[in-house]
Amino acid sequence: MNNYDTLNPMQRLAVETTEGPVLVLAGAGSGKTRALTHRIAYLIEECGVNPWNIMALTFTNKAAGEMRERVDNLVEFGADSIWVSTFHSTCVRILRRHIECLGYSTNFTIYDSDDQKTMMRQVLKKLDFDPKQYKERSILATISSLKDELISAEDFSARSAGDFRQSRIAEAYLEYQAQLRKNNALDFDDLIMKTVELFRVNPEVLDYYQERFRYIMVDEYQDTNTAQFRLIELLSAKYKNLCVVGDDDQSIYKFRGANIENILEFESAFPGAKVIRLEQNYRSTGNILNAANGVIKNNAGRKDKTLWTENEEGIPVVFRQYDTAYEEADAIAVDIRDRVDSGAAYSDFAVLYRTNAQSRLLEEKCVNRGIPYRLVGGVNFYQRKEIKDILSYLKTIDNGLDDLAAQRIINVPKRGIGATTIGRIMVYAEANDMSFYEACKAADRIPSLGKAAGKIRGFVTQIQSFRSKLAYYSIGDLIEDIVTETGYGEELSADDEVAAETRLENIEELKNKAVAYEESLEDGEEAPTLSGFLEEVALVADVDSMEDSENRVVLMTLHSAKGLEFPRVYLAGMEDGLFPGMMSINSDDPDELEEERRLCYVGITRAQKELILTCARQRMVNGETRFQKPSRFVGEIPPMYLHRQETPSMFSFGGVPVKPMSTGGGSGFRTFGRPAQEAFELPKKEKEPYRPWTAPAARYGKAISGDSGLKETYIGKQFSVSKATSLSYGVGDRVSHVKFGEGTVVDITEQKKDFEVTVDFDKAGRKRMYATFAKLKRC
DNA sequence: GGGCCTCAAGTTTTT
DNA sequence: CTTGAGGCCC
DSSP states (O other), X not given: OOOGGGSOHHHHHXXXXXXXXXXXXXXXXXXXXXXXXHHHHHHHHTTOOOGGGEEEEESSHHHHHHHHHHHHHHOOSOGGGSEXXXXXXXXXXXXXXXXXXXXXXXXXXXXXXXXXXXXXXXXXXXXXXXXXXXXXXXXXXHHHHHHHTXXXXXXXXXXXXXXXXXXXXXXXXXXXXXXXXXXXXXXXXXXXXXXXXXXXXXXXXXXXXXXXXXXXXXXXXXXXXXXXXXXXXXXXXXXXXXXXXXXXXXXXXXXXXXXXXXXXXXXXXXXXXEEEEEOEESSSOHHHHHHHHHHHTTOSXXXXXXXXXXXXXXXXXXXEEEEEHHHHHHHHHHHHHHHHHTTOOGGGEEEEESSGGGHHHHHHHHHHTTOOEEEOSSSOGGGSHHHHHHHHHHHHHHXXXXXXXXXXXXXXXXXXXXXXXXXXXXXXXXXXXXXXXXXXXTGGGOGGGTTXXXXXXXXXXXXXXXXXXXXXXOXXXXXXXXXXXXXXXXXXXXXXXXXXXXXHHHHHHHHHHHHHHHHHTTTSSSOOOHHHHHHHHHTOOSGGGOOTTXXXXXXXXXXXXXXXXXXXXXXXXXXXXXXXXXXXXXXXOHHXXXXXXXXXXXXXXXXXXXXXXXEEEEEEETTEEEEOOBOHHHHHSOGGGEEEOOOOOTTOOTTOOOOOOOSOOOOSSOOOSSOHHHHHHGGGSOOSSXXXXXOOOOOOOOOOOTTHHXXXXXXXXXXHHHOOSSOSOOXXXXXXXXXXXXXXXXXXXXXXXXXXXEEEETTTEEEEEEHHHHOOEEO
């Protein structure tokens, strides 16, 4: 039995208010996860609720995992049967059971953003849209926000009548959905939307889940979008025991459809809702908290609350300005180095920044200074080429309906199957209403393929053989097999020795993940399956794999940092134009700036003991040098909690107090690009819209052309091997070609590396081609 | 068929 | 600066 006396009165109230809708407004570091987990324990122990009837929803797998762990520790019996998972995996779990009534089969695949892009490219090509006017990126963004609002392609199409551009986008949306369905695939947004749709069209299914989940808890509620709101609204409609926990000040996902109204209007959406505030912070020092409060109070339209703490005041927040981003990064690295040398652990530190692009420099400097780090985000592990290749194999083996996956690997490694052949198979598949892979299986019946059919057959045989191995192979072994049997590994090494090594390591890592997956289900109720593994992989973010135990500095974006805490935090790149970003500064919508401010608030409140803000006067962004002022957010921190340690500037930047530099070296007076003069004129002429001064993009001529001769020889060698010394046909001979049929040779000219052959084809007309590739046969 | 080169475009933030 | 897509040449 647990002791609930360790909770403070407000937390305790949140735990004991079990019936009806409850909104817990939980400030940063106020122990909300603690309250949530204890609430689950309380429901079971004190209220006799069956664990089976409890569900907890989070946004990230990491959060889910953490909660799961804490619940397991707290609840003696039946913790397994509580559903603790993310919105997305919850929906997948439900859809895997019931999606058939929506016309998909239950082994659907989940498309990530790369897949979406590929698919949309195909859609736009098919519809013959002008790629200048209709960018797949922006169309996908539109579709995504429509889905967040539960607006289907049909709805959108109906409401766009009359607006030309919109109805074209609607066309794309319709076609995109049609393609998804054909591929038996769902994108991220579909997972939520289809589940809501399922509940709407199928009341019995809804009723089943309503009965099952009598107590629902939602973490990070401020980040829910309309679709997610509907989902929990539907699920909780019967018993109305819905407890949401969130902080409107930490709502940072508006760009992704998060609807802040969900939390601001909770009480009117769920009449009779009780509101409980957790305002005592257990995480940060007084100074850090006061700094955070000072910043966030500049936002209008928030639920009024003030965080307080009994923690000690601590040391002041520090602000340092450097001349260049280069020095900023180095100073941070040096700073960490010093502190570790005098006893701190690497894992005490996190460096947070606004954009992923900033990580490069920081990484570089960490390497220079010998600081072990973990980079979270950036290029996702699962987006790496080699990983996607292997996963595409697994998907094809598993599903066979996923055209994108099959098309990706049909010629990887090279099997001599080119775009033309793939195009023909696609045409055939389309005409016969089958999947791409099915069409491959029927390659012999596609007349247009000609000799290519043999190659396709080889590919199909390989896949089929992998399939049959599935029965007695582990997923890890299967991956191993794919790499060796297909020659994938060989091709990698042939291409680039050094790069191949890291690639193979990554594949090794994927294997480890597969093994871990299989072990995690070893004695659970469900058996590990290939589909299960692919699904898990599709739904993980990078933060999820962060190991707490590692002794490394953590580098990540402010967004990724939400929900985490670190003893010492650096916020790098505190500059107007970067953070807050220019988009938000120039926007007509004041809420954009407010969202950035909330992001800043999130960043500040990650710190437990120490917070250091840094910025650079000069920074390269998109290949151009920008001169920037310190972030306005720095100025919003009440001076009494802030210790400014500006370094002296070679730029003598207007009006900023200059103090001697007390820490962090930097490499002194390095200069880049423009002289100081222009540097300080620009920020002065602040006109609309505000834009920091930008140096003309540095244009360098051809870099090094001296090595071309060397390359030539090398290439020449390779080609000369393949060059035929003589041909089996001559001028006037009749020849046949796989594509063009029969014809007469009119001319042959020998060139450096190949023979150029001109042929008059009976049907296809006169063509000129290279002998090596044409593969003409005498007849 | 495909490698290599040139040119253009693009940048928040992510389940 | 870095990635992507199209064109050219072997």
